[in-house]
Amino acid sequence: MLQATPVKLKADSVKLNYYNDRTKRDLSVLDGIDFSVNEGELVSIVGPSGCGKSTFLAAVDGLVSIDGGRILIDEREVTKPGPDRGLVFQQDSLFPWRTVQRNVAYGLEIQKILSKQEIAARARKFVELVGLAGFEDSYPSELSGGMRQRVNIARALAVDPELLLLDEPFAALDAQTREFMQFELLRILDRAQKTGLFITHQIDEAIFLSNRVIVFSARPAKVKEIVEIDLPKERTLDLKHTPRFMEIFRHIWRLIEEESARMGLLRVH
Numbered sequence: 001m002l003q004a005t006p007v008k009l010k011a012d013s014v015k016l017n018y019y020n021d022r023t024k025r026d027l028s029v030l031d032g033i034d035f036s037v038n039e040g041e042l043v044s045i046v047g048p049s050g051c052g053k054s055t056f057l058a059a060v061d062g063l064v065s066i067d068g069g070r071i072l073i074d075e076r077e078v079t080k081p082g083p084d085r086g087l088v089f090q091q092d093s094l095f096p097w098r099t100v101q102r103n104v105a106y107g108l109e110i111q112k113i114l115s116k117q118e119i120a121a122r123a124r125k126f127v128e129l130v131g132l133a134g135f136e137d138s139y140p141s142e143l144s145g146g147m148r149q150r151v152n153i154a155r156a157l158a159v160d161p162e163l164l165l166l167d168e169p170f171a172a173l174d175a176q177t178r179e180f181m182q183f184e185l186l187r188i189l190d191r192a193q194k195t196g197l198f199i200t201h202q203i204d205e206a207i208f209l210s211n212r213v214i215v216f217s218a219r220p221a222k223v224k225e226i227v228e229i230d231l232p233k234e235r236t237l238d239l240k241h242t243p244r245f246m247e248i249f250r251h252i253w254r255l256i257e258e259e260s261a262r263m264g265l266l267r268v269h
């Protein structure tokens with residue numbers, strides 16, 4: 001009998017409000033988010049601007065607490081940040097005074113589990129995995145934007161998280177580097193055997209990277225649709241020009257357009 005793939009992340013009716021000090025009112029941001037991510041999958045979230053994507057990711061990371069429902073990682077409820085999650089933002093958060101090697105080692109150093117030699121070996125392994133062998137002793141200021149994001153990803157992976165959370169990690173990169181980094185992310189996650197949850201504004205990026213794309217509605221966000229990406233597992237650049245890719249693109253575009261119009265961000269004729 002075939003074994004079912006274990007569920008890595010489960011969002012179960014997740015609700016979240018922000019209290020606005022000025023209006024003295026609660027702002028409902030997440031209104032019953034339900035979906036799950038299986039082990040080894042990369043799932044993206046897209047939706048209109050301001051619908052609550054980053055808030056949801058912050059809740060999965062345990063940085064903000066939820067007001068209803070549950071978020072489970074490996075069936076354990078998330079209550080606070082932990083080493084089972086690695087977060088990568090749009091802006092790299094590297095220490096300018098640390099070399100590449102020591103930036104990647106940072107999370108391991110504060111964990112205080114491994115010896116100095118083990119930390120150095122592990123950091124080196126992840127520097128290599130993200131394609132930066134030879135740059136161990138460089139400082140962030142000596143690297144390009146794409147290289148700095150690689151260091152960021154290596155640092156998040158080095159502590160061996162169960163789930164990698166990526167919030168617009170390539171948004172600040174030029175178009176060509178961004179495309180290259182998409183391939184790299186797929187390669188890195190595959191080699192490291194990790195599960196990923198990815199937020200992006202770019203529909204083509206979401207389709208290209210993902211097993212599934214979760215489309216959030218306008219705020220307060222609900223899951224408007226879960227789009228299964230039935231493209232070949234091997235992702236090549238040509239794929240972006242196939243009729244099926246474009247069909248999925250148009251479908252997701254329309255969903256977001258409807259929701260943006262509901263939010264008054266866009267007029268649909």
Ligand SMILES: Nc1ncnc2c1ncn2[C@@H]1O[C@H](COP(=O)(O)OP(=O)(O)OP(=O)(O)O)[C@@H](O)[C@H]1O
Pocket residue numbers: 018019020027029047048049050051052053054055056219
């Ligand atoms: N710390 C906060 N306190 C109060 N309101 C907040 C806070 N952070 C975000 N919000 C509000 O919550 C809503 C959702 O914001 P969030 O950043 O999660 O959306 P998003 O979908 O990631 O946006 P974008 O696509 O523009 O990056 C917005 O209306 C925002 O103004």
